[in-house]
Amino acid sequence: MEDTDVILLWGSNARNAHPIWFHHLLKGVRNGARLYVIDPRRSESAQWADVWMGVHVGSDIALSNTMAREIIRAGLHNKEFISNACEGFEEYKASVQSYTLEVGEELTGVPAEVIRECAHKYAKADKAMICWTLGITEHHDAADNVLALINLAILTGHVGKWGSGLNPLRGQNNVQGGGDMGAIPNRLPGFQDMMVPAIRERFEKHWGVKLQPTPGWHLTEMIAAMDRKELTALYVIGENPAQSDADANHVQHVLSELDHLVVQEICMTKTAEMAHVLLPAAASWCESDGTVTNSERRVQRCRKVVEPPAGAKDELWIINEIAKRLGKDLNIPDPETVWNEFRTVAPDFAGGMSYARLDEHHGLQWPCPNENDPGAIFLHDRLWKQGAERGTAAPFSVVKHEGPVEKPDAQYPFTLTTGRHLDAYNTGVQTAGYDSPLSRGETLDISPEDAVRVGANTGDTVRVTSRRGSLIVPARIDTGLRPGLVFMTLHYPDDAMTNVLTINASDPKSGTAEFKACAVNVVLATTAIPAHR
Amino acid sequence: MTSPHLQLVQLARPSTKPKVMVELTVDGKSVSVPEGSTILNACQALGIDIPTLCWLETLKPVNVCRVCVVEVEGARVLVPSCSRTVEPGMKVKTRNKRVDLTRKLVLEMLASSVDLSTTPGMSDMLAEYDAKPERFGECETVAQPVKVDNNLYIRDYAKCILCYKCVEACGDDHQNTFAIAVAGRGFDAHISTEFAVDLPTSACVYCGNCIAVCPTGALMSKREWDMREAGEWDESIQTSTDTVCPFCGVGCTLTLHVQDGEIVKATSPLDHDITVGNLCIKGRFGWRHVQTGQSAEQMSADRANQSTSL
Numbered sequence: 001m002e003d004t005d006v007i008l009l010w011g012s013n014a015r016n017a018h019p020i021w022f023h024h025l026l027k028g029v030r031n032g033a034r035l036y037v038i039d040p041r042r043s044e045s046a047q048w049a050d051v052w053m054g055v056h057v058g059s060d061i062a063l064s065n066t067m068a069r070e071i072i073r074a075g076l077h078n079k080e081f082i083s084n085a086c087e088g089f090e091e092y093k094a095s096v097q098s099y100t101l102e103v104g105e106e107l108t109g110v111p112a113e114v115i116r117e118c119a120h121k122y123a124k125a126d127k128a129m130i131c132w133t134l135g136i137t138e139h140h141d142a143a144d145n146v147l148a149l150i151n152l153a154i155l156t157g158h159v160g161k162w163g164s165g166l167n168p169l170r171g172q173n174n175v176q177g178g179g180d181m182g183a184i185p186n187r188l189p190g191f192q193d194m195m196v197p198a199i200r201e202r203f204e205k206h207w208g209v210k211l212q213p214t215p216g217w218h219l220t221e222m223i224a225a226m227d228r229k230e231l232t233a234l235y236v237i238g239e240n241p242a243q244s245d246a247d248a249n250h251v252q253h254v255l256s257e258l259d260h261l262v263v264q265e266i267c268m269t270k271t272a273e274m275a276h277v278l279l280p281a282a283a284s285w286c287e288s289d290g291t292v293t294n295s296e297r298r299v300q301r302c303r304k305v306v307e308p309p310a311g312a313k314d315e316l317w318i319i320n321e322i323a324k325r326l327g328k329d330l331n332i333p334d335p336e337t338v339w340n341e342f343r344t345v346a347p348d349f350a351g352g353m354s355y356a357r358l359d360e361h362h363g364l365q366w367p368c369p370n371e372n373d374p375g376a377i378f379l380h381d382r383l384w385k386q387g388a389e390r391g392t393a394a395p396f397s398v399v400k401h402e403g404p405v406e407k408p409d410a411q412y413p414f415t416l417t418t419g420r421h422l423d424a425y426n427t428g429v430q431t432a433g434y435d436s437p438l439s440r441g442e443t444l445d446i447s448p449e450d451a452v453r454v455g456a457n458t459g460d461t462v463r464v465t466s467r468r469g470s471l472i473v474p475a476r477i478d479t480g481l482r483p484g485l486v487f488m489t490l491h492y493p494d495d496a497m498t499n500v501l502t503i504n505a506s507d508p509k510s511g512t513a514e515f516k517a518c519a520v521n522v523v524l525a526t527t528a529i530p531a532h533r
Numbered sequence: 534m535t536s537p538h539l540q541l542v543q544l545a546r547p548s549t550k551p552k553v554m555v556e557l558t559v560d561g562k563s564v565s566v567p568e569g570s571t572i573l574n575a576c577q578a579l580g581i582d583i584p585t586l587c588w589l590e591t592l593k594p595v596n597v598c599r600v601c602v603v604e605v606e607g608a609r610v611l612v613p614s615c616s617r618t619v620e621p622g623m624k625v626k627t628r629n630k631r632v633d634l635t636r637k638l639v640l641e642m643l644a645s646s647v648d649l650s651t652t653p654g655m656s657d658m659l660a661e662y663d664a665k666p667e668r669f670g671e672c673e674t675v676a677q678p679v680k681v682d683n684n685l686y687i688r689d690y691a692k693c694i695l696c697y698k699c700v701e702a703c704g705d706d707h708q709n710t711f712a713i714a715v716a717g718r719g720f721d722a723h724i725s726t727e728f729a730v731d732l733p734t735s736a737c738v739y740c741g742n743c744i745a746v747c748p749t750g751a752l753m754s755k756r757e758w759d760m761r762e763a764g765e766w767d768e769s770i771q772t773s774t775d776t777v778c779p780f781c782g783v784g785c786t787l788t789l790h791v792q793d794g795e796i797v798k799a800t801s802p803l804d805h806d807i808t809v810g811n812l813c814i815k816g817r818f819g820w821r822h823v824q825t826g827q828s829a830e831q832m833s834a835d836r837a838n839q840s841t842s843l
Contacts, residue, residue, distance in 0.1 A: 003547075019740065019813035021783045026709050048709075080538055162546040170782025267822065283823045285779040286789060286796070292777050294784025294807075302776040305789040306796060306823065362786065362805055381544045422738060423814045425780050434821040435684035436814060437733045 002027040003163040006121055006128040009037045010149065011060065011135020011516075015044040016422040018133070018169050021295070025131075034125075036118050038063065039135060040417060041487060042480035051114060054482060057415050057517045058139055059108040062401035064148035066104025067119035068155055069096040076123035078157035085383035085394055086154050092396035099401075107401055109482075123156045127163035134171055138418075138516045140405050143509035147397035154394045160380035170295040172426075173285065177293035180349070180366070181342065185511075186215035190346025206345055218511025219245070220504065226254040233260040237315070238281070242271040243427045244490065246506075246513035247468050248499035264318060269429050270493065281315050282308035288315065290335040291358065293366070297376070299353055300363035404517035405505040412466060412519035414450065414486045416501060424491035431491070442496040443476035444522065445487040451477045454522050461525040464488075466518050469500030472525045486522060490515075557623040572603060572614035572625055581627055584636065584658055586643075586748050587696035588615035591809050592706050595697045600639050600658075603627045611635055637662040645669040648676070648691045651750030651761075673720060679758075682731040685739050685818050687758045688724075692751035695722055699743035699752060707811050712736040713743070741817040745800055745810055754818070756797055767792060775802070780815040783807060787816055796820050 001007070001024045014022045022045065029035050029048060037049035038060070046052040055063055071077050072093055082089050101112035108115070122128050130153055136145045150166060158164040170176050182189040192199045200211050217225060223245065225231035234255070245251045255261060255274050263275035266283045282288045287308040293299050308314070316332050323330045332338060336355050343350045352368040352375075364375035382391050408415050423436040444462055446454065456462050456475040463472050464486075473488070473496040481487060488498045503518040552567035559575055566575045571594070576583050587598040594616035602611035606624035611632060614625075626632065640659055644666035649655045659666070680688040695715065703713050712735050716725035726735035744752045753761075760766040771792045778785040785808045790798040799817050803810040 018781050018783050020785050020808055020811055020816075023707055023709075023809075023811060030705065084539055157542075161542065161544050172782055173777060173779045173784065175782060267825065283779075286776050286787075286820070286823055292784065294777075295782040296784070298784055300777050300784055300786070303774050305774045305776055306791055306794060309825075362807075363784070377546065384539055384542055384544055386539065425815060425819070430779065430822040431815060431819055432822075433825060434818050436818070437683040437685065437737075437739060438814065 001025055001129065001131075001163075001167075002031060004028055004033050004125075004127045004129045005163070006125040007033050007035045008118070008122060008128070008130045009035065009039075009045060009049070010130055010132040011039060011137075011145075012131060012133035012169055013039065013041070013043040013045045013135075013419055014131070014133065014169060015048065017171065017420045018295075019422065021169060034121055036122075040482070040485055041419070041478075043419075044422070046480070051118065053108075053110045053114060053118065056107070056109045056403075057417050057485065058141075058404040058514075059401065060136060060139075060145050061141070061148045061399050062099065062104060062107035063110065063115065064152055065096040065099040065399070065401065066101060066108070066115050067122070068092075068152060069099045069104075070101060070116055070119040071123045071152075071155060072096070074120065074123075076120065077155045081157035081383070082155070084386060085390060086396060087393040088396040088398075092151060092398055095398040095400075107403075122152070122158075125158070127161065128156070128158045129163070129165055129167055130158075131167040131169060133169045134419075135516060137168075137510065137512055138514060139512070140505040140507050140514045141399075141402055142507040142512045144397075144399040144507075148399045150394075151396055151399070154383075154396065159394075160378065160383045162378065165378055165380075168295065173294070174292035176295065176297065177291065177299070180293050180299075185218055185221075188345075189342050190349035192346065203345065218506075220506035220511045220513055223251060223254055223504070226258060229257075232258060233262075234258055235262040235264070236271060236275075237264045238266070238284070240269040240271045240427045240429055242274060243269070243493040243497060243499060245504070246499055246502040246515055247504040248493075248497055248502075249469050250504065251499075264315065266312070267429060269427070279318050280309075280312040281318060282312050284315060287312070288335070291339060294363075297365045297379075298363040299350065299358060299366060301355065301358050405514060406467070406503055406517065406519040408484060408519045412521045413484070414520050414522055415484060416464070416466070416486050416488060416518050416520045418488055418490060418498060418502065418515050421489055421491060424489065426490060427493050428491045440476075442473055442488060442492040442498070444473045445476050445478040445481060446522065447481040447483050447485065448477050448479060449483040450481075450486070450522070451475065453483075454524060456522075456524050463523050463525040464501060464520050465523075466501040466503070466520045468503065469497075471496050471498075471500060475522075486520065555619045555621050557619050557621070557625065559625045560627055566619055568619075570619050572605075572612070572617050572619055572623075573601060575619055575625070576603075576614060576627060583614055583627060584661075585615060586694060587698060589698060589746055589803075591803050592698055592701045592746065595701065598639065598643075598694065598696055600636055602632060602635050602639075604629060604632055633662055637664045640664040641666045641669065643694050645672050646674045647694050647749070648674075648689075649694075649749060651692060651753075652694075652748060675723075680731070681755070681758075683733055683739075684755050685814075686741060686744055686752060686754050688732075689751050689753065689758075690723060692749045693724060694749055694751075695724070696748060698746040698748065699724060702742040702746045702811070707809065708738075708740055708742050710736055710738050710740070712738070739814040739818065740812060741814070742811045744817075745812075754798060760792075760797065765792075766797075771797065773800075778812070778816040780813075780819060785812055785816050787812070787820075789820065795824060 035049045036051045037046040038053045040057045104115050105112040130149050153159045153166050188194045204211050242252050261275045262277045263272045264279040264281045265272045285302050286305040289304050291299050320330050320332045348369050349367050352370040352373045353364050368375040423438040424431045458477045460475050462475045490498050502515050504513050506513045554565045555568050556565045564575050564579050583601050585601045596613035596616040601614045603614045604626040605612050641664045676691045704711050717723050771790050773788050773790045775786050775788050778787045786801050786805045788800045789796050801808040801810050801812050
């Protein structure tokens with residue numbers, strides 16, 4: 001990041017959401033990197049950009065395809081890299097032909113000349129990075145958005161090199177670690193594919209149980225299954241789906257209809273209030289030992305610093321007790337033993353990551369197969385090698401612009417998008433309790449033009465309504481927004497539950513809901529609401 | 534088919550060029566350090582202790598405090614070792630009458646005008662140089678009321694030695710928020726927000742990276758300040774343990790300082806690649822949620838009450 005020449009920060013307000021990572025980005029900028037921020041909002045991050053590209057919400061594929069067409073047209077693609085390491089180029093090239101600069105401008109709202117300049121600078125750079133966050137992935141076509149960015153990177157050869165690459169910034173401290181451990185419907189620990197019989201057999205032998213060759217469900221699929229009454233019992237660990245999932249009224253309804261809801265939590269949440277059985281747990285980041293994996297695949301030790309409150313139990317202990325009641329004592333002595341078992345079943349992935357080495361190196365980046373391996377600073381350098389060393393070719397993917405599922409219309413003329421404040425986190429469970437002087441509570445952020453249209457000034461109460469729900473909230477004029485776009489966070493659900501508005505249109509590949517775009521109407525409310533806190 | 538061009542692409546992190554080493558003599562001992570090192574680096578390599586106040590390894594030197602001065606043979610004046618780069622054949626003296634007198638005077642002037650009661654190591658430093666601030670008698674001081682304008686941190690400028698570290702950390706060395714700068718000139722120079730507004734009105738984002746680098750305790754978390762005021766702060770019984778911040782996917786190491794079973798402060802190690810000692814508002818102050826004092830039984834009881842009220 002600090003040594004790169006061009007940075008595309010795409011669908012990310014990292015200045016707020018990943019502040020310490022943004023320090024490194026700014027070092028890159030101060031070292032001369034050119035920063036493009038691609039975001040519908042002129043965000044706190046965009047204020048640092050050489051160029052802010054204010055795309056229409058959900059037009060990322062159109063922008064990427066337009067850049068790709070321009071790069072190919074100008075002959076700036078890395079022909080040698082493509083012929084050595086990629087497949088599907090001709091089909092991809094054909095698929096982006098219709099995305100001329102003019103079409104791109106029409107679809108994205110970004111001036112053609114700006115798209116052209118960005119495409120040329122990115123393609124010509126010696127080292128370039130694309131970094132993204134939930135602005136890319138919280139869409140109904142999330143996986144296609146990511147594929148569109150991968151296309152750009154392999155088209156120009158900006159992968160597998162120091163100072164180059166694709167960098168998804170994970171939103172939570174262990175969302176990567178959850179995936180590492182196999183908390184994905186079709187994966188076993190170490191991302192091993194459970195549909196491959198040889199892999200399944202290895203795990204069956206290790207665990208002494210038969211594994212069903214049936215993938216599980218994503219969260220959004222689970223909600224649909226609850227709706228169908230196919231899923232009737234749920235065990236929720238450290239998540240607040242009653243407030244964090246899209247179309248919250250519907251989610252709360254299906255949760256309330258469950259035969260059995262078990263919630264394991266560190267403090268009272270809306271979901272915990274609905275539980276039949278509540279299991280008070282220790283906070284994993286400071287009341288128990290273990291590991292987490294950050295955005296750069298670095299496995300790090302978290303440690304028990306303080307005792308949990310009276311009655312709250314370590315999560316390993318809880319899981320073991322449940323296993324015992326189910327007739328099998330897992331006999332889990334401590335987190336390090338669990339970690340070492342993971343190293344045994346995923347040796348290519350984490351074989352070299354002993355607790356001692358994790359302590360010594362401030363964490364190690366996977367894959368790290370043996371105790372002499374320093375870990376991998378970046379991935380995919382194999383694509384620059386030839387023959388057998390190169391391995392599987394990197395495929396281009398044909399992706400098409402669709403835009404959000406719900407587009408603004410006469411009845412719901414605004415697009416609502418969501419994001420984070422600097423001082424708060426997710427549904428506020430962990431951040432509601434400290435005295436942040438920055439906290440301004442939930443507001444509906446609205447452009448000056450639309451504020452005039454609605455007749456609302458900052459502080460006035462407005463009613464926001466979508467096809468799924470409605471709420472009242474104070475308005476706040478934000479000059480970083482364009483007409484037609486309004487913004488809310490998810491941090492203050494007890495004051496204004498934004499997710500009653502959002503749409504549960506989810507991506508079939510990743511299971512992510514389209515938190516970033518739904519159509520709403522905004523009117524001046526007649527009743528005032530009490531001030532925040 | 535092999536492609537010669539592909540093999541020329543630089544993949545790995547560029548190896549830092551083998552450094553040209555520079556030889557110099559410090560207190561009669563010869564030492565060899567990489568070109569671009571400071572005299573302070575050379576002294577550290579030799580294990581020679583040099584006092585510093587405004588210097589920190591994670592900040593660009595501003596060489597304002599002058600307590601690290603040393604004598605370089607042939608130089609007209611004493612030089613700040615924290616910023617002066619080494620030259621071949623340099624002969625440096627770190628302790629002699631002239632150096633000691635200068636350090637003594639610097640310390641006396643600071644200690645006579647500024648409250649250094651919470652500056653770690655200050656009493657040892659005063660003793661080492663036989664500094665007697667009281668010989669200046671009743672002199673002008675920077676005494677002033679503590680600024681308490683929010684619940685996260687306080688500013689006690691009666692303890693400020695104008696080392697610039699907070700300005701550097703808030704500015705382009707790390708945070709790039711530029712909420713504070715040095716205002717005024719001469720004895721009136723002081724750290725100020727824009728137009729001297731209070732913090733909640735200023736550009737401050739409460740990362741507390743200024744607190745992390747403050748050498749005197751002029752900037753202090755409200756929690757620590759409250760505990761000190763109440764006579765409860767006791768570093769001798771505190772433990773510090775590293776864990777990982779829970780608030781995003783960056784993976785900042787949090788060093789949690791615990792007294793009597795309660796978290797009282799969060800910092801991050803200076804030698805950590807990810808943070809370089811920095812945190813954001815959530816990391817530095819957001820740990821309160823694990824200290825609500827609510828037991829699991831109360832949590833369950835709350836739930837029972839809420840269920841019945843549904």
